[in-house]
Amino acid sequence: MVKQLLFIFLCITSLSIYSQKEANVWYFGNNAGIDFNGTPIALTDGSLNTEEGCSTISDEDGNLLFYSDGIKVWTKNHELMRYSNGQLANNLQGNPSSSQSGLIVPAPENKNIYYIFTVGTDYIPNNSGYPRNPGFNFYTVDVTKGNGGEIIAGPINLSNNRDREWSEKVTAVQGKDCTEIWVLSIVENSFYAYKVDKNGVDYLNPIISRSSYTPDDKRGYIKVSPDGSKIALADFTAGQGIGSGRLVLYDFDNITGRITSSGDLLTTPSIDGVPYGVEFSPQSTKLYASLFIPPFTFNILQFDLLDRDVALTKAQIWRGSGYRGALQLASDGKIYSSIPDKSYLGAIENPDENANNVVYKPVAINLGRGTTTQGLPPFIQSFFAPIKLLNANSNVVLSNTNQVFCIGDSYEIVPEINNPNDIYTWSKDGIVIANTRTLTVDNTNFGSGLYEVKIESNSYCKKTYTGKVQVTFEPKPLINTIPPYIQCDFDNNHHDGYTAFNLELLEASLVDNSSNVSIDFFETSDINFSRPLNKSNYINSVATYHSLTIKVTNNTTKCYQTQIIELQVNPTGLDIYSDEHISELDQNASNPDAKFSIGTGNGFFDFSIKTQKIINNSGGSLSEVTHDFQYYRTTEDATLQINQILPPYEDDLFTNNSNVYVRISNKGATSCETVGNFKILIEKLPIPQGNLNGEILCVDNPRLSPQPHTIALNADTGIISDSYKWYFNGQLIPNKTSAVYNANSAGEYRVEAYRVHPDITTPLMGYNTFFVKESNQALIVNIKSVDDQDNPDSNKIEITVDGLGDYEYALNSTNVSDFSKGNENLTYTFTNIPPGLNSISIRDRNGCGVTTSNKISTIYFQRHFTPNGDGYFDTWKVLGVDNDYYDIVKVQIFNRFGKLVSEITDKNHPGWDGVYNGTTLPTNDYWYNAELIDKSGKTRKKTGHFSLIRK
Template sequence: MKKQLLLAFLITASISLYSQKEANVWYFGNNAGLDFNSGNAVALNEGVLRTQEGCSSISDENGNLLFYSDGINVWTKKHELMRYSNGNLANDLQGNPSSSQSGLIVPNPEDKNLYYIFTVGTDFIGYQPYPNNPGFKFYTIDVSKGNGGEVISGPINLSNGRDKEWSEKVTAVQGKDCKEIWVLSIVQDTFYAYKIDKNGVDSTTPITSSSSYYLRDKRGYLKASPDGSKVALADFTNDGIGRLVLYDFDNVTGKVSSNGITLTDEPTDGSPYGVEFSQQSTKLYTSLYHENSNSFRVFQYNLLDANIAQTKTQVHQEQGYRGALQLAPNGKIYASIPDRAYLGAIENPEDNATDIQFTSNAVDLSGAMSSQGLPPFIQSFFAPVKLVNLANNEVLNNSNQIFCIGESYQIQPEKNNPNDTYTWFKERKEIAKTRILTVDNTNFGSGLYEIKIESNSYCKKTYTGKVQITFEPKPTINSIQPYIQCDFDSNPIDGFTTFNLEVLENALVNNLSEVTIDFFETYDTSFSSPINKNNYTNLTATNHSITVKVTNNATQCYQTDTINLQVNPTGLTSYSNEYIHELDQNASNPGAKFSIGTNNGFLDFSLKTQQIINNSGGSLSEITHDFQYYRTAEDASLQINQIIPPYEDDLFTNNSDVYVRISNKGAASCEAVGNFKIFVEKIPIPQGNLNNIILCVDNPRLSPQPHTTPLNADTGNVTDTYKWYLDGKLIPRETSAIYYANTTGEYKVEAYRTHPNITSLFMGYNTFFVKESNQTLIVNIKSVDDQDNPNNNKIEIVVDGIGDYEYALNSTNLSDFTKGDENFSYTFTNIPPGLNSISIRDRNGCGIVTSNQISTIYFQRHFTPNGDGHFDTWKVLGVNNNYYDVIKVQIFNRFGKLINEITDKNHSGWDGIYNGTSLPSNDYWYNAELINSNGKIRKKTGHFSLLRK
């Protein structure tokens, strides 16, 4: 950015003296003023002008103030009111300080004493004595009369009967030459152009141009471009429909193009008010007021672009009301925002929008205040006198011009009148009186060059211009040996082959990053067709010369030299092939469990170089020769895509070709070219199993543990050797393909392979997972009888082991087993009375264990002897098996009388009859004693109900 700002400063400094000094003093706002005679904007505070918007001022050709106006009053350089020829004060001109451009002062092209003030009024009634729009008028002033000037005529009405409709816009620009000036204004959809020449203002025959755009409002600025080719108007409105419109202008005929280009989009952008062109007429700026955000905005348009409207770019925004833009003699564009103690400035208007620097407080007004307006001038005052390079017509005053040491340049101004006087200065000292100046680094050298053009024609004007010239050295090209290339293409003896000229660049210059290098055929003296530097075929067999051009990127100074190319017939030497093993894709993955071959690998080419040297019989060494490796013959020829360390980055698949180029050390010469193949061997990948392999052990586990399970890692190659690891630790002396594992854990196996052409073993690996399991041990079985409901009987079992267990009741069928919530316990419910057994299965396949039979009994709570087959008798359920040897059950009525006794475990039960009589429904009591086969006695007392239905 600092470099860009410096360049912008040099541009504006070089332009400043081209400006006519008639625009060097400004008065505007509330007692504000600026003086540009020093080259910088210096605040003035002796002015008496106080205006809301419109203002104008004019100086003589030496930059001395003549007079200024707000459109109603005219003040002399002594800040006193000017008078009419009749002695009356000139305080009633028909402009208005509330008009955007209330007045514009234009000099007579050939009479330095005569000036014209063109005024436009406004509909605003706040200023007297003209409450209504008076239209477009002009007055003539003779500065040689009176005490600082006198209004000698006016007002002359230019409105053509359209006074009340007239806009607040007026601008002026030079015509086809210095003897004509066009003053331009607009009403609604019609432009009026009035020509001024030595005879004054042609007020009777204006040039009118119809516009396709119809003004929505009268407010806003009108400006012509300094070169007279464009006109732009800002149509400021309060209702969101105003626009900025750009037209073409013919400064020979005074015609404005009918179809203007609309450039803004209200209300998105805001309403345009100020408008201005850059000094070179390449950029257009407008200032807008955006009501919703209460902001002052500035947009830039690139007039060199084919689609100007699409180049719209906002370059500044700040809080504030509408304000004017005005180009100054120093090349900057100043911006006025009402009620500020300073002016803003676009510091570098010629630059692209992204590089624009807008300074909000660029000029302190020394206690005065700005308003909406700034004084307009004849835009041609700011048009630079262009200096051009005679050799190519390049305009030099757009930048600090870089010339090259050793070259001669001819500079001339675009103005060319043989009657004019041309004087050249360097650092303000006269060096020549000629229109064309020849400059080189020995006669005048670097410095600030100025030309003074004194017109001896009817205009009698003086034009000045300057350009900063800096002579810079040309790049230095190092001397190099001929570029010798081996001819090993399809015709190795024809003397033609390909060259990669880029390989010469590091040797040609010492600062490659600062220059651009191009190569040309020697006959291309205009350097119009650079040759393909990285794939060039010589035009002449065996020996050929080309030109190298080295250009400094910063200065564009260049140097040339000749390079000799030489082609040597060369056969392709065959070198021994190389064998490598493929890489393991999982080599860099610490969590990987097995190898994956990549089908490619790398070769250490430093070892190949040593092999070639060892076989050369002493003719080659790394001290005297460079060895370069490539994948293709074309790459080797062009020396592109070289295989360089680290070689691990260059991977080769099986049966790959490699070319080696051997050249003399430090020289662009090819001595020999050979090739060989690379073959890639597969790494051995042993078998593995990432699923658990079950090892069934005893329960409880024996020590030592006698059982094993085979792990087969065989690769299919009988010469491979193996290493086995358990949980990361090497298992000593285990080198076979099969290992018999006798404990749980993670087993890693590495398979190693040898190859006669590969110096070291190469390896692949895999993994097995072994998990121990066993049959269960029954720890406890608990049977729970429910006296109320036989369906609630349950059996709880607890086991132990290292397996994964599931349970079944009275079955060993696999489909009957169930996995419980807990591995080592299970509860069966709804147990039927009688004998039951539980089977426990290891889901890992280590077997089934079945418990002893478990007795479950139930003492009925009631019976209904009605012959329906359901509880027709009362008995103890679940005892009719071989679990119990003795059963004795006594039944009593409620009075304790024994009414029945059951001693047979297969007895069908009491039917409710006592001594042949059916007993009634009632509660009865029992006393039971059960003795199992082990002699264990179980006693039970309770009651039940006899229900007759």
């Protein structure tokens, strides 16, 4: 709300702080016009239709005199003006397609004479008859002649024989005083400044200044700042793509008419676009430029002229759809923008503000039936220079903002113009109140309101100036009276009378509402409030008793109030209180799936308990009704009363041997009565042993019921006084409180250890978990043997077992390194079984033992033999029967004709060597008939054939 009111006051103030009314009527565009005499209104009676350039002038009372597009001149009656010879004024040397085709300048000290300065362009519309770039010219107009004025002289060419190169730019500003005006234009990199005074236009002696920057194009605006100190030039070079034109800023000396700097380049075409319109804020502190970004974007930028590096202050004010267009400052203090083919103008409402506070309205003034083109009428920039009203005591300018004065103070307002021969008339809200140059104002004599001074100049210029300022009286903040701030001196030297104060603690009691005030403290000797003290850690500069000045400032109105406050330092010892023991926290306390405790090494303490202990030991001198008890971690915190330990105390964690300081003061007061110290000692959690990987309980196979075996779970913490609770699968095991528990079932065993500490009310507790797994030796369920295959390497044995263990298998061995784990826990297949007796051992990897099978017989009837004495298959026999598994072996061997050639009846027989009755039999197939009887009486019969091979 305050910001809105301030903006309203800004608008009220800016409407009328400008004295000149010669710029109060505008004609531009296609039959567009505005009357600024009062609230701006659209004019639709104009005869002007221009693509770009135009110019208008009114008298000092704001009455229209005449206007022009640079070719034609119309009187206040909207009729074409004539030359003295009667010829119509429709052939001036400007051009409606020139950016600033015309500029009208009044003759100093002669209210009847005006000069029209024109600049042409290279562009010639079809059948227009316009001359090709006639350069820079001027005409003289006498408004007392004819029916609204006549052109009595001109054109006079100012182009110095450089017509064709001349730009489309012209501007003007007041010189050293109201008797001189400088008219400026530029050709290539040369600025031409022509002085206009009571003798007319000094066109024979232009002031020529060279620039380091040469514009690539003639288009775009040039403006001088209202205070005459700066010149801004827009080089609208729009070639292929974005173009290359730049915005250039120069320093200008309005006494000599010279450019005094080489020019600063403020924009980058590829980023910002190419500039066309330029304008300064009324106070000459801000520069604005309108730039065109192809294909159809209108961009407005602001630059802060008070900054050392103006280019770095570039800020975008608005960006929207549109072609190139002008910017023009008006007598209401706003800068208006013209985007072609619109029925309205945009406006920068408060151009002297910083960019983040600038208000831009895209639709500010409706033009009725008129429409915009690219141009707006330029004027002598000095028309818009405000008459400043100053605070006589501080020399601060008052007339560019709404001024807030403080109730109880007196102020002197003076205008910057100081001529003893001038007549000053002050009025408030339209009522005359004084006729002095200086006006003294307070809240009792005149109070809040709109103050206006009217200055009637009796100097050679004979002009009337006005200045206005809106004044609002606001109350000063209220400061409450507080008792002395008494601080305990318990630093390194607690008897020297010096210690630290936290002055911020006083703020809540000094003001009832601190939301919109600033509170600062000063030494009483600092009467200018130039050195604010460190509020959060101030050490008194005078021992024991000391005074300070407090200053409370309203952040919005800047009104302030002061008051003296007293500080006092009391020598103080440090009371030592008994230490407090607390349990460390369990890191897994909030994890419902946790299986064991993890001590954090820290814990929290309920300081309300300590407060009660201190009270109980005070002998009745302390209570929570009469005193405040505050706890801190350091002496500095306790002194400054910062970082206080506050409920909920679970938020403050302490490690072992931590210091705590308690500050005791009278209830609700900042005074310190005593300070004490104690330590917080952390007691470790009693964490029992556990085994999450599993304890193995070996049981019988098959498992007996009841199960007689147990395993001892040892959870001992090492502290003999600790007690225990045991849980099985979440259920408490009654009456089991020792460190060791003998478990006889598989499952989850949780053990809690408890430790009693004399200074901690609740026993400390930690927990752990055992997982018990049952296992046993394997029980053989089935053995399947496959032997006598075509290849003895294809023999195999498959075994199936039952049990709770984790089993691995070995053939004919019980060495741990020979066991192998199969893909299945309860089955395993051995291959490449050698002929003979074999056994299988099954080992429980959990350590519950090894089971070994009975002997398994594997035999093989040879498929051939080669009796050549090389040691390999020299005889034929049944392999794998030469053991105690078989009792009887009967084998008969026949030739192909069925004749018995050999017979084996001994299981240890070395085999047939291929000889019959001393005769070596030839290579051939032979047949056998075998009968094997094992020791259990089981008979195995087999008939087949084999080959005798001789090599």
